[in-house]
Amino acid sequence: MAKDDSTPLAHGWRRALREFMYGLTGYEIAHQALEMRAKLETLFMLGVYGDMLGVPILPPYYGLRLLPFVVPQIATWKRGVLRERELGSDHEHHLHGV
Numbered sequence: 001m002a003k004d005d006s007t008p009l010a011h012g013w014r015r016a017l018r019e020f021m022y023g024l025t026g027y028e029i030a031h032q033a034l035e036m037r038a039k040l041e042t043l044f045m046l047g048v049y050g051d052m053l054g055v056p057i058l059p060p061y062y063g064l065r066l067l068p069f070v071v072p073q074i075a076t077w078k079r080g081v082l083r084e085r086e087l088g089s090d091h092e093h094h095l096h097g098v
Contacts, residue, residue, distance in 0.1 A: 045070065045077045053081065 048066060050057045052074075 041073075042077065042081065045073070046081065049074065049077075052078065 046053075046055065047057050048063045049070070051060060051063070
């Protein structure tokens with residue numbers, strides 16, 4: 001009897017190989033893209049709703065127009081922006097080329 005290629009064992013090996021290749025090539029890129037998105041989102045929130053923290057940048061009209069879309073994120077954003085940090089704590093030290 002010939003072994004079928006769609007057996008659970010073959011599927012497991014393909015999945016393991018696919019995850020290994022993703023970790024080898026795409027994981028760091030995906031991680032940096034998520035970090036960049038979070039930083040840009042924080043910058044956007046600061047620009048639009050900075051007056052909540054005492055940083056008036058844009059007139060409140062635009063903030064009020066966008067308020068219904070960002071209400072769930074405001075508490076998390078305020079906590080992240082007002083958290084005490086040390087100089088250089090934003091950056092993880094990636095071991096590039098090691």
